[in-house]
Amino acid sequence: MAQTNSERTTETFSGRPQGKSTWFASLDLARPSRRHWLGYMLLAPAVLLMIAFVAYPLFVSLDISFQNVGIVRFDQPRKPFTTANYEKLFTSPDFWNAVWVTVKLVVVVTTSCFVLGLGTALLVNNHFKGRPLARLLVALPWAIPEIIAVVIFAWLFDSSFGLINWLMIKLGLIGSPINWFSTPGAAFSAVSVVMIWKGYPFVSIMALAGLQSIPEDYYNAAKVDGANVWQRFIYITIPSLMPILGVSMILSMLWVFRDFSIIYTLTGGGPLGSTETLSIMTYEEAFGFFRMGYASAVGIITLVICVVVSRLMLHRAPENL
Amino acid sequence: MLKALRNLAFATAASCMALSAIAPAHADTTLKFVSWQKDEPGVMDWWAALVQKFEESHPGVKIEWTKVARSSYVDTMTTLFAGGTPPDIVHLAAFEFQQFANNGWLENLAPYFKEAGIDLNGWTGQSACEYNGETVCLMLLYTGYVMAYNQKLFDAEGIAVPTNWDEYIAAVKKLTKDTNGDNIPDQFGTGHDTAGGGSQYITEMMNYILDTGARFTDADGKVTMNTPEMIEGLARWKMVVKDTLTPRDLPSADIRQLFSDGRVAIRLDGPQIWPIAAKSPNAADLKLAPVPFTTPVGGGSNVLGMAADISDENKKLVWDFIALAASDEMQSAYASAASSPAPSPRADMSEAKAKVEPFDIIAAGAKAASDAGIDRLPKGLEIQFNEFTKMVKEEAQRMIIEDLDPAAVAATMQEKAEAIQKQ
DSSP, X not given: OHHHHHHHHHHHHHSSXXXXXXXXXXXXXXXXXXXXXXHHHHHHHHHHHHIIIIIHHHHHHHHHHTBOOSSOOTTSOOOOBOOHHHHHHHTOHHHXXXXXXXXXXXXXXXXXXXXXXHHHHHHHHSOOTTHHHHHHHHHHHHHSOHHHHHHHHHHHTOTTXXXXXXXXXXXXXXSSOOOTXXXXXXXXXXXXHHHHHHHHHHHHHHHHHHHHTSOHHHHXXXXXXXXXXXXXXXXXXXXXXXXXXXXXXXXXXXXXXXXXXXXXXXXXXXXTTTTOOXXXXXXXXXXXXXXXXXXXXXXXXXXXXXXXXXXXXXXOOOTTO | OHHHHHHHHHHHHHHHHHHHHHSOTTTTEEEXXXXXXXXXXXXXXXXXXXXXXXXXXXTTEEEEEEEOOGGGHHHHHHHHHHTTOOOSEEEEETTTHHHHHHTTOBOOOHHHHHHXXXXXXXXXXXXXXXXXXXXXXXXXXXXXXXXXXXXXXXXXXXXXXXOSHHHHHHHHHHHOBOSSSSSSOOBXXXXXXXXXXXXXXXXXXXXXXXXXXXXXXXXXXOBOOSSHHHHHHHHHHHHHHHTTSSOSSOOHHHHHHHHHTTSEEEEEEOTTHHHHHHHSTTGGGEEEEEOSSSSOOEEEEEEEEEBSSSOHHHHHHHHHHHHHHTSHHHHHHHHHHHTSOOSOTTOOOHHHHHHSTTHHHHHHHHHHHHHTTOOSSXXXXXXXXXXXXHHHHHHHHHHHHTTOOHHHHHHHHHHHHHHHHHO
């Protein structure tokens, strides 16, 4: 029977019968029990790439985090296993400060992006003159490269020659210029503003796509039932958008978690660690102080936090997490 | 006819054999060279000339010259070395090569210098390249600070060029003002980079700290930060920054631009300020003078080395490149390109003097700093330099933000610096 199947497979693939059974010929993908093999074979390149570029580096980082290593070299023997990096990490005030700053930034930026993104999406979802231009303006920050946006904002916030201070003084909001990048609270605010400006269009675009997919019939039925604008928003718009908003929130949150260029270019993590997030700390430990074992430990903890928060937000936290 | 053809064939074959015999042993070799100065005005022409001269004298050898931005230079070089694919010719800043040497990534050049008979006595800043008993690099540039000032702004306030701290701070205070009445100062007496990394921050601070006689460490590498001199130096820095006598939170490039535009009256800087001043629309008003302090800031700028993990054949070629860079001819050219004295005592500075008007002032600054043994890199903290500078920057910022007593800050710095050193 096996011989017969093999011959049939050979016929199927080559178009002509072959006398001897080969390994390739034995891959009888026409057999119902082996049809799923084709799926695996087609997935294999992507899986191999994922292993090479995601899983392997992750494993290496995890391995390095358990070694007391300065600069990593793969031609050098592995250093002895140690948990010293994690022990140092959990007793380091700098680490807990970075966690606190990251959490603050995630909450402030993600919440603001959510509110601003949803607000602008609702606005440009209405019919009014100039709507295409308004939609373009809403999406524009998303299209501007981060580094260009940061340089522009650095000048806007400049304490001596920046537009923000000038405007605030002219409007009577402040009496003297604010040193935006050398005062902890002001620096955090400046970083948050830039990240919100850069991040809200993503939520806005996603929410707009969601709004356009809500059937008009829902709103008409609600109007017939006497629902006012606020009730229609709460009971129709928000529930219909929740799947999209949930994913947008998680993606925005992960973006804030991992963003490096905005903070590093604007403040370098300062002053006094007021904008030093976990990603800035990882970079500084690795390439500033050449403590790659310690930096890997920070990176692994960041990853764990991201995974846990993402799972909790999706309400699908596994039992064992 | 046949004989003639045969003779021609013999002649051709003989020519080919002769040519192959004299062909270089390094045919089709490529040397990797990474630098952040590939498009830096002034020195980029010198590098280009050096590469061209080397390739002309080594037929078949090409130099693959790649630019990496200064902001990501250490990361890139660390990755290249750690990945086992270092550049053959190693170009590093004078404050960062120690980490590479510490990992054994830089070849000891002492035997090469000895064999070639190159005398490094009197080579400015070369002692910094001696690391753990090895000569791991060739110092390319050692600079001292000068004071660039705007004569027109000085004249408008009736101020003479300051020659000491008291005159300097009086001038700086007088020159800082709000010229358009919007309650925001838009003209500053001096300009410091307070936005850069720790290394740049402490360099700016050192202008005042050195004048009081303070040093971060002594000749034995012992931390000496809790001293009356350091406290006075910190108090001066606090006054200049807290009283907004300098624009806040701007990088060096922006400060230099403001100086060029006439918005900053005094800039304490290395020789790189001169080409900017010379090209300014206000060039006629921009002058150089010695710093008005007892000791100018100084230090090594950048070094040239050889990767240890390359083939012997490439090592010979890289050495030829370094030897060419150290030659009298190229050193003389370097002085003109960098607008600063070349480190070689044999370099002919006449062309540079003719080209750079205040060359003698720049040279005097470098000599004064060198004679006083000044280096931005504190002895005994070379490996922990980045961590040390970050700590000093943070404590100095804390002093300004929280209005702390410089004496308490000096004590904290001493304690933290000792802890960093012990790691």
